[in-house]
Amino acid sequence: MVLAQLPALPVPPSWFPGHMMKFTRMLPALLKRTNVVLEIRDSRLPLTSINRTLEGALKKWRLERGWDPNHPGRRTIAVEACEHIVVLNKRDLVPEWGMEPFRKAIAKKFPHQQMLFASWQRPRDIRNLSEILVNLAKDYPHAMELNVLVIGMPNVGKSTLLNALRNMGIRGPTPKAFQTSANPGMTRALSTRLKLSLDPLVYAFDTPGIMLPFLGRGEEGAERGVKLALIGT
Template structure:
């Protein structure tokens, strides 16, 4: 992707991995050292709500400033903790590096139809938007479905169910078993599936996502629900990259299927995945599916007002033109009359 985006630098990091934070700190300090003419460097952190911007800055501060450093920015498990641009946070002393934290940047509209609805569920699952906007059973059902797609043989949620449990597709059966396993009961010994659904979503946010990503024999890999690629079936991008994909005849879950895929295969699939996502975004821009009905009404009203204004301006321009012609005509007539009268007197 460096060849495709030469002016951008991408760095993958996790705030809870010290080596990633150290590497990111070294990257920022290195950039600051390469601009010695500037007395300091300022970094602005932007992103979707509740993705860990403030947490990342606190971690960078702990690495970059020697000695014990108290948490400088408030953090929380729900979106909206940071509501305005923060004061500058010092990340490094030599060279001087400061950072600004910012509120989450949210899309004004998630899209129309099923794709927009699914995008909203995804954001609610990662607490990017208030999960109260969605029924918790719906979130649990979608999460169960996606984990089954990611690894249909041994999905990550089996680790939180009783040993020997087979993969499940019915969310109510799943939540019933989970509630029993966790001892979540209501009065009368009824299993509390609502609490189990909340626990399931929280488990995925805190631990399950890492468990799912670390699955060795899953054919589907990726960074999340919007960036996944299939390693089981070869594609044209693999052939163009000269990579050798795992054989289709290899059974999923066998020892051979667990061999690490060719690095060129992973690279080709990653790039193809990003390109598909970009094409999808461009398609939404072209067909207007990323514009809400409210925005469409506002746009239509704006266009109507612009047309009315243009029409009024043309009407006034025509009146002014007619007035100017009439004035010039009258002046010409008066001048002609004066010339005629003077000629007659002579």
């Protein structure tokens, strides 16, 4: 009796598809024309949503721009802006009482990072972030423009936050620049430059969300995967 061959099972979707690998390889070259890295994380998982895949490139970028390797908060050469700003997005989904203690703890451990909680639904948060970027541009009046690179895991709200920043920084009606979705993976390629401010000139690039290539082994990796799944990344 000859048994019929069963059809092959479908290939499961990759945690780290090709467009993510492509952007990861592009990052060092992109950083050469970047003044501010705006890293977006999810306030509900402020540590688990750290994108450690990109940390090596960011560290090299800072060193090349004159930041002291022995004192991360001190810069020896400052010809142009070079800042790493962490935005903990979706603050409206976490309790207020935990924000300030966490901010102080992170500031103590990572003195080279500016960090703020934000939500695109709170105009005050968007105005605050917009003013930070504009003031950075004003600190370097000889530079023609300030270029911002927005990075983070999938579905942490990068495109939505950029749309809100554009609406805040450009007077008059501004059409929605980037499509957004409740599902991860809407942005799959580096965007064209988006103008966030006219005077001084501030531009931003939206980027595809980059997942961790490897979540970890055993219970630790499983826990990280479940947490990221629960917030939709």
